Amino acid sequence: MLPNNLHVALLSLSVSAVPLRNTFEEEPYMKRKVLRLSQTFNQIKDVNLQLASTTAKKIVEDPFEQSKRWKITSSYGDIGLIYRDEETNAYVASRMPAVYSACYRVLKEVRRRLPGFSPSKVLDFGAGTGSAFWALQEVWPKSLEKVNLIEPSQSMQRAGRSLMQGLKNLPLIHSYDSIQSLSKSITKSEREHDLVIASYVLGEIPSIKDRITIVRQLWDLTRDILVLVEPGTPHGSNIIAQMRSHILWMEERYRKSSRKNNEVCKDLITEKAGAFVVAPCPHDGACPLVKSGKYCHFVQRLERTSSQRAYKRSKGDPLRGFEDEKFSYVVFRRGSRPSDPWPLDGMEFETLKEQHAKRNPEDLEIDYEDWLKLQQSDDTPHEVADAETDIADDLETDDAPREVVNAVTYDSDDAVETDGPIDSEEDEEREEERGSADLGGGWGRIVFMPVRRGRQVTMNVCRSTKRDASEGSYDRIVVTRTKNPTLHQQAKRSIWGDLWPC
Known part of the structure; x- marks a missing residue:
């Protein structure tokens, strides 16, 4: 369920950003925008699948091309999502709730696996309209002090600021167009962030080389936790698997090199050397699903907003009140994996x-007279039936x-x-x-x-x-x-x- 303040903000932005038209024209107009945005996503996905993994590409960051989010030069021409105000509004109405739900699910998993972790300084790469930021606010509402957002699209930045209007107790927020502009604006001591997240953005970059370059830059900006989230498709899962393999390989090589160079003084090897996977993987080896014909992904169910039900409806058919968002993710942490005992060590189970x-046969005896007296005040027959079912289950399994x-x-x-x-x-x-x-x-x-x-x-x-x-x-x-x-x-x-x- 979306937070109430986010739900209200989405409704207000969806209404205000639509150009002034007649009431009867607004809904078809937004439907066309949502459909066109979906076609753009599919086109980029198809091009990504055609690109050779070894082909070198170049990311062009042009501050004067404010309407382009990621402009990528390749042998297939310029590829990228163009987010003007209309496309941004279509994204907010159709995709933002699902992206928020996936980010919230992942960050909540981080909090459960790391109950003592409370980030104060966060970097959100490819922030868009702030889906990950809203999830961060829900998971760690008290610890956040400073948030750096990287989003090249000025339209996306404006939409994100509009959604945040009126919120109280916000952390200090700075927006940047690129990693380079962030690096120029902060000192070396301010580079590291407790948590860095990149959600639904790596798939828009078709070259593996460029993805690795960006992820390595994000890892350099990470003090503790790095979170990568992509759509739960074979392509998105493959991107996550590639980035997972590279980060683990890079840190293992660095750790071996540091150990070799510091054999005399082992104290120089810091505790943060190396990396391991917090979630979802329970190990740091090669992904066993890569050659299995399956791909690692998870599903988050969310309630559709009124704008989604209106704009995603096709041919007048009613939509379900919910949708299932598939996503793939990986969470890295600096350091070495703890060597804790396994939960089943020393356990003996009886058949x-x-x-x-x-x-004891006496434990199975039930005083039905006392039980019926307790039920006399309840006249609903289904509750009695449920209680009888519970007793039967207790006899069988307790x-x-x-x-x-x-x-x-x-x-x-x-x-x-x-x-x-x-x-x-x-x-x-x-x-x-x-x-x-x-x-x-x-x-x-x-x-x-x-x-x-x-x-x-x-x-x-x-x-x-x-x-x-x-x-x-x-x-x-x-x-x-x-x-x-x-x-x-x-x-x-x-x-x-x-x-x-x-």
Whole structure:
């Protein structure tokens, strides 16, 4: 669910940015703009697939071409998205809510994996109309002190400022046209940011060489966390996999070189040397999905705004009240991955037969007279039926021990949330009490939705195969109630994107 203030801002901007036309012409006009924007996205994606990976390209940053966001010179001619006011308004109406939802999901995952991390200085590359900024405000509303935005399109910058009008307690915000202009405006001591994010922007750059150059520049500006988010398509997932491989390879080479040059004085090697993946990968090895014919992505469900329902409707057919945004991402952190014990180390699980042999028959006795007295005040028959179902479930499954495994199940945010703040202080306290999974290699990631058939659950899990998390594999895990009722209870509640103990 979008924050209330963002929802109101989107509505006001969508109305104000549309040129003055008759009431009957406004909706078809916006539909044409949204359709044209979608065609531009598809055209750039098609060109990206045609470009050879080894072909050198050049990014041209022309401050006088204020209508162009990214102008790229290649053998196929100039490619890029042209964001004038009309195209920007179409983007806000059609794409901004989905981009915000994906960014919020990723940043919330960072907060869950790193509960002690609270960024004060942030860099948003390719900020657009501020989708990532709004997500940052929701996830870390109190810690943000300074935010640097890099966005070449003046129209996008104006739209972002318009959306922020009237907000209180904002951090100090500076906007720049390029990384070069940012570097000229700050000192060397101000270069590093606690968190750097680049969302839905690398796919607009067709050359792998240029993408790597930009990501390396962003990594140099990163003190702690770097977040990359792309659409959840084969092309977007491939971009994330390439950038992931390059950053890990570059930092591993640097660490080996530093260790070799400082054998005499090992203290010169800083704790921040190296890099590891915080999410979604549980390991730092080669991606096991690259050659599997599948691609790593996740899904975020969001409620459609009124403008989306109006402008995305085709041929008068009603739209669903929600949409599913597919996205791929990777989160890097400087330093070495912690060597924490794996969650299943030393755990002994009983089979269902062994648990039944140990249970006390008195525990299964239910005083139905007392139970019926409690239900006399409730006249709704469906509640009685639900209670009977709960009792039956308790008889079947509650004999399993409750805290044998400290498995961490993350909310996926797939359900549409209620109005009001996405995260209240009570929710944050509840998350802290529930605990968080460590960053060691003992926690795998569930990729794709688990399949439940009878008393067994089948999951596709990306997990580490070595204690140092240097290698990983993509495995299919089957959890049955007969062999392991405790893990079966966890598996039944697990969904796409959750962590799984290895």
